[in-house]
Amino acid sequence: MKIGLILNIAKALMVARFKQTFIAAIGVVFSITMFVALLGFMNGLNQLLDGLILNRTPHIRFYNDVKPSPNQPIDLSGKFTGFYNIIRSIKPAASRLSIYNNEAIIRTLQEDSRVLGVAPKISAQVFYNVGTIDITGVINGIDVEQEARLFAFEDYVTVGNFMDLKNTANSIILGKGAADRMMAEIGDVIQATTAQGNRIQLKVVGYYQSGLGDLDNVQSYASINTTQKMLGESASYITDIQTKLNDFEQAPAMAKEYREIFGIDADDIQTVNAQFETGTQIRTLISYAVGITLLVVSGFGIYNILNMMIYEKMDTIAILKAIGFSGSDVNKIFITIALTIGVFGGIIGLLFGFLAGLGIERIPFETEALPTVKTFPVDFNPKYYVIGGVFSLITTYFAGYFPARKASGVDPVDIIRGK
Amino acid sequence: MRGKPVLEAKGINKYFYSPVKTQVLKEVTFQVTRGEFVSVMGKSGCGKSTLLYILSTMDTDYEGNLWIDEELVTQKNSNILSKIRNEKIGFVFQFHYLLNEFSVLENVMIPGLKLDQKSRQELEHIAMEKLKIFDMQDHALKKAYQLSGGQKQRVAVARALMNDPLIIMGDEPTGNLDKKNSDIVFNIFKDLAKEFHQTMLIVTHDPEFAEGTDRIIEMEDGYIIKQ
Numbered sequence: 192m193k194i195g196l197i198l199n200i201a202k203a204l205m206v207a208r209f210k211q212t213f214i215a216a217i218g219v220v221f222s223i224t225m226f227v228a229l230l231g232f233m234n235g236l237n238q239l240l241d242g243l244i245l246n247r248t249p250h251i252r253f254y255n256d257v258k259p260s261p262n263q264p265i266d267l268s269g270k271f272t273g274f275y276n277i278i279r280s281i282k283p284a285a286s287r288l289s290i291y292n293n294e295a296i297i298r299t300l301q302e303d304s305r306v307l308g309v310a311p312k313i314s315a316q317v318f319y320n321v322g323t324i325d326i327t328g329v330i331n332g333i334d335v336e337q338e339a340r341l342f343a344f345e346d347y348v349t350v351g352n353f354m355d356l357k358n359t360a361n362s363i364i365l366g367k368g369a370a371d372r373m374m375a376e377i378g379d380v381i382q383a384t385t386a387q388g389n390r391i392q393l394k395v396v397g398y399y400q401s402g403l404g405d406l407d408n409v410q411s412y413a414s415i416n417t418t419q420k421m422l423g424e425s426a427s428y429i430t431d432i433q434t435k436l437n438d439f440e441q442a443p444a445m446a447k448e449y450r451e452i453f454g455i456d457a458d459d460i461q462t463v464n465a466q467f468e469t470g471t472q473i474r475t476l477i478s479y480a481v482g483i484t485l486l487v488v489s490g491f492g493i494y495n496i497l498n499m500m501i502y503e504k505m506d507t508i509a510i511l512k513a514i515g516f517s518g519s520d521v522n523k524i525f526i527t528i529a530l531t532i533g534v535f536g537g538i539i540g541l542l543f544g545f546l547a548g549l550g551i552e553r554i555p556f557e558t559e560a561l562p563t564v565k566t567f568p569v570d571f572n573p574k575y576y577v578i579g580g581v582f583s584l585i586t587t588y589f590a591g592y593f594p595a596r597k598a599s600g601v602d603p604v605d606i607i608r609g610k
Numbered sequence: 611m612r613g614k615p616v617l618e619a620k621g622i623n624k625y626f627y628s629p630v631k632t633q634v635l636k637e638v639t640f641q642v643t644r645g646e647f648v649s650v651m652g653k654s655g656c657g658k659s660t661l662l663y664i665l666s667t668m669d670t671d672y673e674g675n676l677w678i679d680e681e682l683v684t685q686k687n688s689n690i691l692s693k694i695r696n697e698k699i700g701f702v703f704q705f706h707y708l709l710n711e712f713s714v715l716e717n718v719m720i721p722g723l724k725l726d727q728k729s730r731q732e733l734e735h736i737a738m739e740k741l742k743i744f745d746m747q748d749h750a751l752k753k754a755y756q757l758s759g760g761q762k763q764r765v766a767v768a769r770a771l772m773n774d775p776l777i778i779m780g781d782e783p784t785g786n787l788d789k790k791n792s793d794i795v796f797n798i799f800k801d802l803a804k805e806f807h808q809t810m811l812i813v814t815h816d817p818e819f820a821e822g823t824d825r826i827i828e829m830e831d832g833y834i835i836k837q
Contacts, residue, residue, distance in 0.1 A: 196726075199723075514724070603668050
């Protein structure tokens, strides 16, 4: 009943100054709306931009790096043990690019429960022969189905059907930039020369557009079989094994583990793409800073309005104290007012924020660089709504705390005597 | 029951510090026993209101000792004092001091709601009864600001009676009223004393009002000169 009484009095005071209370609540609504909409939009964009690279990057990539042998003859000589040997001008060893025993490796990886999928790949340097001109490029031999399943390959094939790569012999999907330079249409046959000097005719079945210009100028895709044939290698020739994990946070540890087991190079996504992580973090930080600033400003609004209310309602406070309300009761009344503004403003703000997110999601956003995106991306992660709600309560509590403390300290004698 | 002290003050001294240190109450000692209707008289500035605020436990900055209902209240913490005010003391001020945000009935009920010993229905019933004493039951659902001055003061007295307090304290309860209303309120106090044997301590500078009380305490320059 006592809580009921405090709520009652708080309600009466709010109704008496309805206009101010309403404006304070609007301040909270506005700031929470902006907070949620801003974070949702910002993180939608973040995910989109990160996705450009990260979705297509294997979590772990196995390959043979071109590098000098770590075991140099001088280290094996008994005469020089115990010395610190410095060798200048070492050249890379003539190691093979192909991964030895790759079938067994792929099988092992597929059996690992942490692994979502494995896609083999061949990377081949080529020259596209266009008339008298040679354009450099890279043809990636891929397992079309796995590539589509793990790396959303089909999203980036903007013209043509990606499955034609598998179904049509000697076919190629050209990078959009490369195709433009060669003026190659769908159905044209282009000629490429490998680094080994083999020439091959390839039929263009589609265009590939990633949104990253540099990549599209160079990268093209063919099936693994076509690429092996082009290079004159056997069906066991594979230069890269791309792995996608269920939880990509485990990538560094797993890369280390398999590097030792297989004795080949393994790069994890975190090491390769550290800069994306940093960019995302900073963008998120900025949006939180802006959102929290909005909330703090609305907190000052509530503070002002409560302060005014207390000055206007000095008499009421004095009477309440004279008839037996303690300082803490008065304190609770004003905290209740502040929290009521916070709760209602917060709830309506979250609702409006959600609607604003839906609205932003409808705005057309078409750009050459992002072929798969038609409207602005918005992230509706409940996390932002929880944070927004909690922050609206915290700021309104503190905005109410100081005026309430002042009200609880009002000396009724001063007010009654002053009349 | 009669004869038991409700209020006892012993050697109360009070100072004001601004602008300079002045003593407003000097060794004030007196007792109010149950059922007494006491008035405190004196010129303005003699310290009678100040004394009332101390007796009401709202002002705690004094020297000396104060007992209410044979319990020492000096030096008690403010939450306990709030409780004592709520349970044992009813107030009537010179200015009406109703809460304008609430209806007349709610105004009367608030001390009871605060005490929190009876259900809302019971309290509503009690508040109605109190309003009936002063013939104000027809105004129960009006807002406080819709009443005239005399009506407000009657409601204030009804509120003071809400928790059946040990003692009612009044600070010039008729000071702000015209002759007619002041007579009405005065008669209410007299009735309370006669019919309900309500203990009352009323500060006034109206000799006519004081005449009608059981005992007059006269004050001058911070001393009690006659009681």
